[in-house]
Amino acid sequence: MLIAPNPSLARLTRRVTGFDHDGNPQDISVVEERPLTIFLNSREIVTAMTIGDYPGYLAIGFLRNQGMLRDEDEITQVVYDEELETVVVRTAVETSHEEKLKKKTRTSGCAVGTVFGDMMEGLEGLSLPAAELRTSWLYELSRQINQTPSLYLEAGAIHGTVLCKGATPLVYMEDVGRHNAVDKIAGWMLSEKAEAADKILYTTGRLTSEMVIKTALMGIPVLASRSGFTAWGVEIAREVGLTLIGRMRGKRFVCLAGEERLTWDADLSQIADEPRKMGRKGAQA
Structure with a gap:
């Protein structure tokens, strides 16, 4: 991977004794969580709770996914102050974001996600690329990601999001909120000018409207998860x-959406199964 979790990094976790x-x-x-206040030029935008790694990517990705930072905007500087717990993203030209700040929508993100402005803005007329998705890629990605050393395996209480191409995981980000992990991916993509049309986004979190909207606005045609769906997330994905x-x-x-991209090429006899979860009344889920 180009970026993989580093569960041995001391500042990300703390040893605690209990019974x-x-x-x-x-x-x-x-897992440690700490506040990070994001500024766009001279304007304070939001304070997010995060594990504190890749603050620059988190800030850039958050601003990009909120529509406050466009792909064509020239980022001149990203300054992180660990002591003040702030990150400032500076652009060559002042951006127009005051209208966005007038309206906030609290989302279902685990660390209290916030979307500024109209949640559906930017989706009108959006056309995602007609990429291919092989089922063999899904199984191989799941195998690799589940076996990668991570904060989730070390301490739990965290979400992961992985940017993939074909059967290869490229960038694996973790955070206390799944939306933060997605924003880090978005920040990396914008910073590295990475193409989105041939990518898959894998997340450990629920497939909510927020996750679908962010993935679509990033231009990624496929979103996959071990977790389940919300009805609005499915509706938006289909739209x-x-x-x-x-x-x-x-x-x-x-x-539940976009099945036309799927190619069923995997040999299921070579794939190990997992036991089904038992429901509340003892039925298999």
Whole structure:
């Protein structure tokens, strides 16, 4: 991977001693979360709770996904002050974002996501590329991502988002909120001028309207997850032509939008299955 999680980075976790169900002492790693205030030029935009890695990518991606930073805007400087817990993104020309700040929508993001302005702005007339998606890629991506050392495996209580091309994971970001992890991906893509048309976005989180909107606005045609869907997320995915795949576990997955991109080429006899979860009444989910 170009960027992979670094669970050994000391500032991302803390050792905490507690007691288990038998009363025995337990020393475990817990994820750190800290505030990060994002500025666009001289204007304070938002304070996000984050694990604190890749603050520049998080700030750029957040501003880009909120429509406050356009692909054509020239970023002249990104300044992170660890002591003040701030990051300032400076552009060659002052941007117009006051109208965006007048209207806020709280989303379903785990760390209290906020969308400024009209959530659907930018989706009108959006056309995502007609990319191919092989089921063999999905199984290989799931295998690699699940085996990659991560903060999730080290400490839990965190979400991951992975930018992929074909069967290859490229950039793997984690954060306490899944929207933060997506914004880091967006920030990296904008900074590196990475193409979106041939990419897949994999997330460990729920496939909500917010996740679908961000993926579509980034120009990525495929969004996949081990988790489930919301009805509005599915509706928006169908409207914009995004391929939406969830409940990816073992041999199983469900595609609720954009199935025309799928090519069923995997040999399922070579794929290990996972046990189904038991529902509340003992039925298999």
